Amino acid sequence: MTYLGEGWDSTAVLAGGWVRRRPRRPEIGPQLVRETVIMPWLAPRLPLPVPVPEVLSSSPVVVRHRLVPGEQPPELTAAMGRQLGEFLLALHAAPVEEAVRLGVGPRTLPVERFRAEVRVPGGEELLARLGGLPADTLVHGDLGPEHVLGRDGVLTGVIDFGDVHIGDAAIDLAWALNSAPPEFADALAETYGVTDALRERAVIWHQLGPWHEVLHGNDVGDRDLTKIGLAGVQSRLQTWVPRT
Structure with missing residues (x-):
C-alpha cells in the first residue's frame, strides 16, 4: 500500500491499482459518496479518463477508483x-x-x-x-x-x-x-x-x-x-x- 497524500478534504492511498480515499472530516463523507453516483454517469461523456469511484465501506466511508494514469505535466503545450x-x-x-x-x-x-x-x-x-x-x-x-x-x-x-x-x-x-x-x-x-x-x-x-x-x-x-x-x-x- 502506497500513501499518495492528502488534500483539503480527503486522504488517498494506492493499493493494487486502486486509489482508496477517506474523508478528513465527517461532513466530507457524503461528498465522496456523491462522486460514486455522478462519475459513472459523467465519465462516458468525457474524452479523457477521470476517476470513477465506488463505495468500499459505508462506516467509515471509504471509496475507491482505478488509478488514472499520468502525472502533473512538467510542461503544458x-x-x-x-x-x-x-x-x-x-x-x-x-x-x-x-x-x-x-x-x-x-x-x-x-x-x-x-x-x-x-x-x-x-x-x-x-x-x-x-x-x-x-x-x-x-x-x-x-x-x-x-x-x-x-x-x-x-x-x-x-x-x-x-x-x-x-x-x-x-x-x-x-x-x-x-x-x-x-x-x-x-x-x-x-x-x-x-x-x-x-x-x-x-x-x-x-x-x-x-x-x-x-x-x-x-x-x-x-x-x-x-x-x-x-x-x-x-x-x-x-x-x-x-x-x-
Whole structure:
C-alpha cells in the first residue's frame, strides 16, 4: 500500500491499482459518496479518463477508483491546451437536469466569511462582482494544474471532482486562462471558443481562488497557509481590469 497524500478534504492511498480515499472530516463523507453516483454517469461523456469511484465501506466511508494514469505535466503545450478545451466542452455540455437528479446542485460561496476574514484593499469590489454570475453549467469546480495529468506530451486524465457542481463555466477556465503558459491558454481558448464575457468572469474566479485558502488556513489553524492565501489574494487583485 502506497500513501499518495492528502488534500483539503480527503486522504488517498494506492493499493493494487486502486486509489482508496477517506474523508478528513465527517461532513466530507457524503461528498465522496456523491462522486460514486455522478462519475459513472459523467465519465462516458468525457474524452479523457477521470476517476470513477465506488463505495468500499459505508462506516467509515471509504471509496475507491482505478488509478488514472499520468502525472502533473512538467510542461503544458498547445496540444494539451486543445485537449483540455475539448474536455471542457464535453463536460460543460452535460445535461444539467440529469446531473441535478443525481444529486448535484449549486455551490454557495461563503461571502460573509470572506468579508469578515479577508480584509484587503479592493476586496469589497471583488465580492460585489460575484452577484449575478451564472449557475447553469455542470463544472469541475477546482480545475488547476495539480488536477490535470499527462504523459509523453499528451494529457491522460483529469482528477479530483469533489467540488463538481452546477455553476459558472468560467470557473473551469480561471486557472488555464490566467496562470497557464500562453501557448496552452491560447490553444484552449481557441478550441473552447472563449468569449470576452467568459474571459472576464474567469478573471473573477481566478482572483477569488486564494480567498478559500485563507478560510481553510483559519479552519485548520495553519497560520502559514493563511499568510500564503492572503498574499495570493493581494497579488491577484492587482490583475483586475474594470469593465468598460
